[in-house]
Amino acid sequence: MSFVIAIIFTLILCYFGYVSYKNYQFKQILSWMPTVAGWPVVGNALEFGDTDRLLSDVTRLIPKKEKFVFLTFLDVPNIFTTNEDFVEFVLSGHNILSKSSDYRFIKKWLGTGLLTSDGAKWKPRRRITTPAFHFSILEDFVDVFEANGKILVNKLKNFVDQSSVDIYPFITLYALDVICETAMGVQFHAQDNESSEYVKNVKLMCKIGIVRSTSVVKNFDLLYPLTLDYWREKNALRQLHGVTNSVIVERKKKMKGNVVPSVDEFGRKKRMAFLDILLNSTVNGSPLSQEDIREEVDTFMFEGHDTTASAMTFCMYFIANHPDVQKRIMEEQRDIFGDEILRDSKISDLQQMKYLECVIKESLRLCPSVPMYGRHTIQDMIYKGNIVPKGINIVIYAYGMLHDPDYFPDPEKFDPSRFETVDGKWPFRYLPFSAGPRNCIGQKFAMLEMKSTISQLMRNFEVFPATPEHKLILVPEAVLKSANGVRIRLTPRKY
Numbered sequence: 001m002s003f004v005i006a007i008i009f010t011l012i013l014c015y016f017g018y019v020s021y022k023n024y025q026f027k028q029i030l031s032w033m034p035t036v037a038g039w040p041v042v043g044n045a046l047e048f049g050d051t052d053r054l055l056s057d058v059t060r061l062i063p064k065k066e067k068f069v070f071l072t073f074l075d076v077p078n079i080f081t082t083n084e085d086f087v088e089f090v091l092s093g094h095n096i097l098s099k100s101s102d103y104r105f106i107k108k109w110l111g112t113g114l115l116t117s118d119g120a121k122w123k124p125r126r127r128i129t130t131p132a133f134h135f136s137i138l139e140d141f142v143d144v145f146e147a148n149g150k151i152l153v154n155k156l157k158n159f160v161d162q163s164s165v166d167i168y169p170f171i172t173l174y175a176l177d178v179i180c181e182t183a184m185g186v187q188f189h190a191q192d193n194e195s196s197e198y199v200k201n202v203k204l205m206c207k208i209g210i211v212r213s214t215s216v217v218k219n220f221d222l223l224y225p226l227t228l229d230y231w232r233e234k235n236a237l238r239q240l241h242g243v244t245n246s247v248i249v250e251r252k253k254k255m256k257g258n259v260v261p262s263v264d265e266f267g268r269k270k271r272m273a274f275l276d277i278l279l280n281s282t283v284n285g286s287p288l289s290q291e292d293i294r295e296e297v298d299t300f301m302f303e304g305h306d307t308t309a310s311a312m313t314f315c316m317y318f319i320a321n322h323p324d325v326q327k328r329i330m331e332e333q334r335d336i337f338g339d340e341i342l343r344d345s346k347i348s349d350l351q352q353m354k355y356l357e358c359v360i361k362e363s364l365r366l367c368p369s370v371p372m373y374g375r376h377t378i379q380d381m382i383y384k385g386n387i388v389p390k391g392i393n394i395v396i397y398a399y400g401m402l403h404d405p406d407y408f409p410d411p412e413k414f415d416p417s418r419f420e421t422v423d424g425k426w427p428f429r430y431l432p433f434s435a436g437p438r439n440c441i442g443q444k445f446a447m448l449e450m451k452s453t454i455s456q457l458m459r460n461f462e463v464f465p466a467t468p469e470h471k472l473i474l475v476p477e478a479v480l481k482s483a484n485g486v487r488i489r490l491t492p493r494k495y
């Protein structure tokens, strides 16, 4: 017995020795970069508290001048950065395409779909899925946004003239219906089921993912099964994968016998929706397996609804709290819709909503749906004459960049006008959708959906701050949320 204990003890010591040596080597190579003194073995892990402190912890740790810092978390070396030049170096090329090791915590759920996969697998998948987001396809989706938006408006009508309502759960269900009907070609009816298990489990998986990346115990695969989260995750995965499998089966049934026509009624080449593309695609001559398709459906169902739901919710909150902005939005809506103020939007209407687009951009600046994202180097790289070593995580702290006074003067002020003059000039500073080859594939889809929804909500309701005042408590659970909901007050809009 004592022999076994001695062996285990020796193995643990060897592991600790290895971790300390490895981190020491990284520190030597990265001596050109600021760092924070850490503890043996755990490194800087103790700098991080609960997830509701994560944004302020990361903000505190990145030096304001250099805007990057080298930190170790157990055996994982990381660079955290808000440095515009360095971010451009990381995101713009084709050399750093792999995702950071933290993404492994969501791989049981999303497999190695487009979001989590590494270079070799990612490239052909991105090539086959890109046409699903072509403008001519997005154009067809506007009717789906509008139809589901009407259901959302009707649900919210139940809460008019109350002191406040948390709009987040309603907008989430709406966004889930939209992504299922547009990308998957399947009606999900999430808005008819307010206690959606799917939504609850997505929330749980996001929370577990972020908790595991900052918890000393849950980070270790060997220790994780000893925690309650492991078992909760197992249950959630069973339910989430059950839902995505049933979406695929339903779409396959619909397609059976119905050959998708190659041209539309005007003789234009017809483009297929996302799931149909996956069902019809081959990689290296072989069709995608059920598992391949499921991981992409899981990825797009998650990325395609949770991000837009947060973005639309926060945007409505900012509008409710800024009457001057609300007034300008309505002036623009009246110019576009004239006497038919409650008619459905067409794509040409959405394209004219230039001021609303500035409002959405400013809201994404203050509350970016994806507050940080990571890359992993697979070879040594040279940045301004310095080595960025192979095997390191690079965390792009988008939230920090978007709140940095060096980049956005008076950063906490909600001021959509800052986007009226500078559109497109900051590709590596303003990056709520990331940038470069692994940027967000759904960016245009998201912008159209958000414009359609917010326009419809604004034309139906006048919005006000909640009473009593509601202050957001931001938590980065993979997607940025407010721990206490997002409450605003609604009244019917009178014309």
Ligand code: HEM
Pocket: 114, 115, 116, 126, 183, 299, 300, 303, 304, 305, 307, 308, 311, 364, 368, 369, 370, 373, 374, 431, 432, 433, 434, 437, 438, 439, 440, 441, 442, 443, 445, 446
């Ligand atoms: C406001 C809405 C959205 C925001 C702010 C957003 C933001 C982002 C960001 C920052 C990334 C990079 C993440 C990383 O590097 O880990 C990303 C990637 C991605 N997004 Fe979005 N997203 C939004 C909406 C959507 C929608 C509607 C879809 C699908 C219809 C989508 C699908 C994806 C996918 C599949 C990726 C991975 C792309 C790749 O690696 O090639 N997103 N998104």
